[in-house]
C-alpha cells in the first residue's frame with residue numbers, strides 16, 4: 023500500500039476543498055449510524071463527477087489503498103465505516119437525476135440522489151419509487167443499492183433489487199461495466215441483481231436505472247391495538263395466511279408507541295401493548311372488497327381497538343408516527359443496538375414472545391418497531407454505555423436474538439446488511455463452502471480486496487487465502503477428478 | 505467421438521460425484537427449450553445430467569407463502585400444489601404444460617406475461633442450492649421472503665443455462681392467486697397507437713396483471729388482464745373499458761385459453777426459431793419494422809418489456825438486426841450453435857464469475 027503515492031496523485035487532480043485531510047474535516051466520516059464503531063480514513067474525496075470516481079478507484083488500485091464508497095452514512099451495520107487510513111469516496115454530490123421517462127416508467131440516477139427525491143421528481147407524472155426506508159429523507163440510492171434496502175412498502179412490490187433494472191459500475195480494479203438495461207426483462211445471469219446487496223465489496227455504482235410505479239388510486243389504512251406483542255404478531259400471520267396482499271404491515275410495541283407519541287403526537291392509543299398498521303392499496307373498488315375481508319380477519323384476531331384512517335391527513339399522521347418511531351426510540355436512550363433479523367411470518371408471535379422474555383432475563387429494555395409483513399424484526403436494545411458491562415450484556419442479548427432468527431429458519435439481516443457488525447454471524451447462516459465461494463467471487467471482482475475491506479466476511483479477511491483443497495468427497499476417496 | 509453418458513442423479517451427492525468424475529457436464533430438465541439443450545454427442549468423458557429424477561417439494565408451509573423444491577420438479581406439479589392453497593407464481597413461467605422443470609426455468613431465466621405487475625422470476629426466487637464446477641454444494645439466499653445476508657447467489661443462477669452450476673434445489677416466494685380474472689381485448693389502428701395506449705396505461709393507476717400486444721392478421725391488439733375479487737371485477741373492467749374508449753371483454757373459457765396459449769407458445773409455428781428479447785417501448789417501432797418485413801410472428805408482453813419472436817429464417821439475420829438495434833436475445837427453440845443473439849452486457853463480469861464457479865471448464869461456455 024502506497025498511501026502517499028495515492029494522495030499526491032489525488033492532490034494534483036482534485037481541488038483542495040474536495041479532498042479532506044484535516045482531522046476536523048475527517049471526524050464526521052469516522053463512523054456511520056452505528057456509532058459504536060469508529061475509524062479514521064486518510065482522506066475523504068468529495069466526488070462531483072463519475073469520472074472522478076473512476077479515476078479515484080483506479081488510483082486506489084494502482085497504489086493498493088483500500089477505499090469505501092459513502093452515501094449519507096446512515097448504515098446501521100457499520101457498512102460505511104471507513105477503512106483505517108484508507109480513502110472514503112463520498113458520493114453525495116453526485117446527485118443528478120439524469121433522466122426520467124414516465125412513458126417507460128424509469129428513472130436513471132446518479133448514486134448520490136436521495137431516495138425521496140426520486141419519488142418527488144416522479145410525482146408530477148403520477149409515479150413513485152416504491153422502496154421507502156424510514157431514512158428516505160437522507161439516505162442515497164447508492165447506499166440503498168449496496169444494501170438492497172427495504173421499507174414499510176416493500177411487502178407487495180419488493181425491495182430495492184426488485185426496482186433496479188440497470189447499473190453502470192466501476193469495479194474495484196477500475197473496469198467500468200454496464201449491467202442490465204432499461205427493460206424490465208434481461209437475458210443471461212442477472213448481474214444487476216447480483217451487484218445489488220453486495221455491500222460495496224464489488225465496486226462503486228455510478229449510474230442506476232430504477233423502475234417507477236404508478237401511485238395507487240387509493241389507500242385504506244387500519245390501525246389495530248393489541249393487549250400483547252404476541253397477539254399482534256399472530257394477527258400478521260393470519261392476514262398473510264388469508265391471502266390478502268397488503269401494501270404494508272408494520273408493528274410497534276408499547277415503548278415504540280410511547281416514543282413516537284412523544285416525538286410527533288401521532289394520536290396512537292396509549293394503553294396498547296402493540297399496534298399493528300395494515301395498509302391496503304390499489305384500485306378503489308378492489309381495495310373496498312379487500313377491506314371488508316381484512317376487517318373480518320382483524321376482528322378475528324382479538325384486537326383491543328381498531329381504527330381506520332378517515333382521510334389522507336389521518337393516514338399521513340399514522341405513517342409519520344411509524345416512520346419517526348425508530349429515531350424517537352433512539353432518543354429514549356443514549357445508547358442502543360438495532361437488530362434486523364428475519365423470521366418466517368408464521369412464527370412471528372413466537373419470536374416476539376421470545377424477545378420479551380430475553381429482555382426480562384437480561385434486564386434491558388427492548389423496543390420493537392418493524393416490518394411485520396415480511397417477518398423482518400427490528401428490536402432496539404436500549405442500554406447505558408457508562409454502566410460497566412451493559413454494552414456487553416446488550417451485545418449478548420443481540421446475539422441471542424440473531425441465533426433465534428436462524429433457529430426459526432430465518433436470516434441474520436433483512437435489510438441493514440452484514441457490514442461490520444454481523445460479520446461473525448455469517449458462519450451460523452452459511453457453511454464454510456458457501457462463504458468460501460462468496461469470498462472467491464469477491465476476489466474475482468476485486469482481486470486486492472480494496473473495496474470496503476473487512477466487511478461482511480467473518481474475522482476480517484487476509485487477501486491470501488489457502489489454496490482450494492480437495493472436495494470432501496475427493497478427500498474420502500469416494501470420487502476423483504479426471 | 506463417444507456418446508454422451510446420461511446420468512439421472514437421485515440426490516445432491518449424485519450430482520457432486522457426477523461433476524467430479526466427468527470432464528464435461530451438460531444439464532437438462534425437460535428439454536422444453538430445445539435450443540438450450542445439450543448436443544447429443546460430445547467428446548470423451550462427458551455426461552448429461554437428466555435432472556428429472558431429482559424432484560419433489562422439500563418444504564411448503566402454505567401460511568408462509570414460501571416453498572422449497574428440488575430442481576427436477578416439474579412446474580406443473582408445483583403449480584398444482586400451490587393452486588390447492590389458492591397460491592401461484594405470478595410471473596407466469598412458460599412451458600408449464602410441456603413439462604418444464606423448476607431448475608430449467610431458473611437456468612433459462614424465463615418469465616411470462618404475468619411478470620407485468622409484481623416482477624419476474626428474479627423477484628420471486630429467494631434461495632438456491634447448486635453444485636459448482638468443482639463439485640461444491642453451495643447455498644445462496646434463504647427461505648424467508650426478505651434476506652440481505654451474503655451475496656445474492658440466486659441471481660447468478662438466473663439465466664445461467666447450466667453453465668455456472670447445476671441447480672439442485674430452489675426456494676421461491678408465492679403469492680395469493682387472484683380469485684378471478686377478466687381480460688379486455690382492444691384492437692388498435694396501428695402499432696404507434698398501441699404503444700401510445702401502453703404508455704398511457706403505464707402512467708395510470710389501473711392495477712393490471714398482464715398487458716400483452718399481439719398481432720391478429722397483422723392487426724395490433726391489446727389484451728389487458730385484471731385480477732381480484734370476482735364481485736369487484738366487472739365494475740373494474742367497465743371502468744377500464746370506458747377509460748380506454750372501447751374494448752371487448754373475453755368470455756370465460758377464452759380468457760384462460762388466451763393466457764395459457766401465450767405461456768405455451770402455441771401461437772408460434774413449431775418449426776420456427778423462438779427467441780426471447782428484452783425490449784422497451786421506445787425501441788419497438790424499429791424492431792417491429794424488421795420483424796414484420798421478415799414475416800416473423802411476435803408478441804410484445806408485460807407492457808412491451810419483453811418480445812417473444814417466432815423467426816422463420818436464418819437466426820444469423822435476426823442476430824444482425826438485433827445488434828443494429830442494440831438489443832440482445834436468447835434462443836429457446838431453433839438451430840443455434842450458441843443460444844445468445846444480438847448484443848450482450850457484462851460479458852467480462854460473467855467471465856470473472858465463470859472462472860470461480862467453473863475453473864476446469866466442465867460446463868459449456870457462457
Ligand SMILES: Cc1cc2nc3c(=O)[nH]c(=O)nc-3n(C[C@H](O)[C@H](O)[C@@H](O)COP(=O)(O)OP(=O)(O)OC[C@H]3O[C@@H](n4cnc5c(N)ncnc54)[C@H](O)[C@@H]3O)c2cc1C
Pocket residue numbers: 530531532533534535536537538540541542555575576599602603604605606607608609611612665666667669670671672774
Ligand atoms: C416444443 C418442443 C420441442 C422439442 N424439440 C426437441 C428437439 O428438437 N430435439 C430434442 O432433442 N428434444 C426436443 N424436445 C424435448 C426436450 O428436449 C426435453 O423434454 C427437455 O430437455 C426440457 O427441459 P426444461 O424445460 O426443464 O428445461 P430445459 O429445456 O431442459 O433446459 C433449459 C436450460 O436450463 C439448463 N438446465 C436445466 N435444468 C437445470 C438445472 N437443474 N441446473 C442448471 N441448469 C439446468 C439446461 O442446460 C438448459 O440450458 C422438445 C420439447 C418441446 C416441448
Ligand SMILES: Cc1cc2nc3c(=O)[nH]c(=O)nc-3n(C[C@H](O)[C@H](O)[C@H](O)COP(=O)(O)OP(=O)(O)OC[C@H]3O[C@@H](n4cnc5c(N)ncnc54)[C@H](O)[C@@H]3O)c2cc1C
Pocket residue numbers: 054055090091092093094095096097098101102113133154155156157160161162163164165166167168169170171172173174221222223225226227228348349437438474
Ligand atoms: C433512522 C434510520 C432509519 C432507517 N430505516 C431503514 C429502513 O427502513 N430500511 C432499510 O433498509 N434501512 C434503513 N436504515 C439504514 C440505512 O438508511 C440504509 O442502509 C441506507 O440504504 C443507507 O444509505 P446511505 O446513503 O446512508 O449509505 P451509506 O451508509 O453511506 O453506505 C451504506 C453502504 O453502501 C455502500 N455504498 C454507498 N454508496 C455506494 C455506491 N454508489 N456504490 C457501491 N456502494 C455504495 C457503502 O460503502 C456502505 O457499505 C435506516 C437508518 C437510520 C439511521
